[in-house]
Amino acid sequence: MAYATALRCRECGREYEKQPISICEWCFGPLEVVYDYVAIRKVMNRESIEAGPPTVWRYRDLMPVGDGPAVDLHAGFTPLIKADNLGPMLGLENLYLKNDCVNPSYSFKDRVVTVAATVAREFGFDTLACASTGNLAGAVAAHAAKAGMKAAVFIPADLEHVKVVGAAVYGPTVVAVKGSYDDVNRLCSEVADSFNWAFVNINVRPFYAEGSKTLAYEVAEQLGWRAPDHTIVPVASGSLFTKVWKGLKEFEDLGLIGEVKTRMHMAQAFGCSPIVTAYSEGTMDVRPVRPNTIAKSLAIGNPADGFYALKTIKESQGSATAVSDEEIVEGIKLLARTEGIFGETAAGVVVAGLQKLAASGVIGRDEVTVVYITGNGLKTQEAVEEVVQPLMIQPTLVSFKQALEARGGL
């Protein structure tokens, strides 16, 4: 059964039939999917969810799709791992890591794109498109391949070659745009208006964004049907952050978990932290910035959901923290060396943010805290190249022993 009934403007409240649009024609506010929660409550319970597939589609009733088959690469239901090493090091006994590095194209973007691709096919589109510097491109190209759809992926012309491979291998048309970041933004907006394609974060954005809610659902289920006390989320547009909160509140409203008292904390890189800046200045007005950080996956200078992310912080008594590029690198290494998880730069951001929160005493020692690791470190290896310092030896035992001794052991 499909329970998404309409689209509604988050600003003026006007409703629209479900269709591939993302902005209210009246006030230009963003549109959001409306669900029939009364009907959902009748069919969805813990048992029905547990009987579902080990993917995001176990929460299908809360996804904005029809009754047909999903474009499914088995995204989601990724491990929630207790951080037995990192937690105690930071004075936290109940720290958990949601490891989204292991999604089909190695980032959380598979969650949103599996929904976007499914909806796009239902609307009759034959082409999936996006503009991306990495993770989204891979997710779109992979799901288009699975769906038998054409794909167009727009990238800045100066994007590192290795990042393009992760999308190009799936066979999309890769369009390298010569120009500034702003030029790419403007062009893609015009392309979306001119071509009848499903541009995942433009005309199908309201549907696409809903996929992020599964990060909240899974954590609640994996914690034994409860909400965490704290979550820390790496933030770019603010969409993921707001949808994690929405997901928790939906589960509460549906009676699947108890009262949600989760404090929502966000982390951004100093070089692109417009939402953190607004939070620090005590304003709800997010002023766009020009991104300048190694955390490219979070480099959104004009965040579409910045205002709503700030609202989420207020509602949940959360916070916002910015971290430096050096702290990001140290965060990546810390996560890898304590928990064996190699996350990309966004993981460095969120781990560095966690360190600050833990040090400030915001998180109590026994409080259940969940950190979202949203992408795989193999995508941003250049950030931690300095870790490669092998012992250079001759192929003899003597040489090996000498080198080991010189380093002072392993």
Next chain:
Amino acid sequence: MPREIDEAGEVIVKHKVKFTFPTQLVQEPVIYLLGKDFGIVTNIRRADVGEDRGWVVLELDGEEQSIERGLDWVKERGVRVDPVGGDIVEG
């Protein structure tokens, strides 16, 4: 952006944008001048302007070249111009 051709053969476009004003421009009639000097019809849909900062979401309706020149002028004045839906390029 939606395009039409007017009677004179000019390409007419409607452009949805967000202007973010720096403090020194909050009191200046930038949007009025955009209409007056560039022949662009401006239609404000949402706004939040305070003493020291402000943003306006509006639609610009006019000849394509006029809009491009007008937006260049606005940017030169120090106003930041963005798509209303936020940045499209994602990580």
